[in-house]
Amino acid sequence: DAGITQSPRHKVTETGTPVTLRCHQTENHRYMYWYRQDPGHGLRLIHYSYGVKDTDKGEVSDGYSVSRSKTEDFLLTLESATSSQTSVYFCAISESGSGYEQYFGPGTRLTVT
Amino acid sequence: SQQGEEDPQALSIQEGENATMNCSYKTSINNLQWYRQNSGRGLVHLILIRSNEREKHSGRLRVTLDTSKKSSSLLITASRAADTASYFCATLTSSNTGKLIFGQGTTLQVKP
Numbered sequence: 001d002a003g004i005t006q007s008p009r010h011k012v013t014e015t016g017t018p019v020t021l022r023c024h025q026t027e028n029h030r031y032m033y034w035y036r037q038d039p040g041h042g043l044r045l046i047h048y049s050y051g052v053k054d055t056d057k058g059e060v061s062d063g064y065s066v067s068r069s070k071t072e073d074f075l076l077t078l079e080s081a082t083s084s085q086t087s088v089y090f091c092a093i094s095e096s097g098s099g100y101e102q103y104f105g106p107g108t109r110l111t112v113t
Numbered sequence: 114s115q116q117g118e119e120d121p122q123a124l125s126i127q128e129g130e131n132a133t134m135n136c137s138y139k140t141s142i143n144n145l146q147w148y149r150q151n152s153g154r155g156l157v158h159l160i161l162i163r164s165n166e167r168e169k170h171s172g173r174l175r176v177t178l179d180t181s182k183k184s185s186s187l188l189i190t191a192s193r194a195a196d197t198a199s200y201f202c203a204t205l206t207s208s209n210t211g212k213l214i215f216g217q218g219t220t221l222q223v224k225p
Binding site: 045094101 | 143144146148153154155156157158161163201203205210211212213214215216217218
């Protein structure tokens with residue numbers, strides 16, 4: 001796993017509580033992504049970042065926000081968690097020079113009860 | 114909606130046989146990539162084929178791309194039990210953002 005860590009790896013939280021997931025990279029890659037993976041839906045992009053403080057929405061961004069204050073960290077926040085946000089969340093990084101092939105973190109399994 | 118549609122959704126073969134997975138997409142692409150995901154793990158990049166390429170090889174992997182049909186195939190030759198995993202195609206449609214659109218994947222089981 002190319003220098004990407006995610007924390008926490010597992011989390012159980014209650015509906016209505018805020019949750020922050022962290023992605024940390026040591027590769028100095030410019031681009032970072034947050035995906036969620038659900039059965040029957042494959043991998044869906046939530047938000048992505050193309051530089052420090054530069055972020056944009058993906059396909060399923062409602063209920064999520066992100067921040068990137070340093071190259072190495074990309075935070076995903078669920079402002080008020082709902083049961084529909086129970087999922088496995090993956091962070092990925094890439095660079096333009098390699099055709100944007102992405103390197104993925106190990107994932108965070110989030111359960112909202 | 115997903116750009117890539119993969120076929121079949123599930124495939125079960127014996128060790129030593131070849132496995133072929135197909136991916137179709139809807140819009141023009143910059144490149145197409147294939148990833149593998151072992152159960153409970155993150156995706157791992159396998160191979161990238163650019164829109165001006167027709168075929169690419171990497172070890173036991175062979176990827177073809179037909180831009181006129183908007184389709185790609187991944188062939189794994191001489192499959193091993195360790196190839197058991199889910200395989201995803203992903204398309205790069207914009208060279209500015211690096212956003213990939215993933216298909217829903219093919220689950221491959223290789224029986225020893």
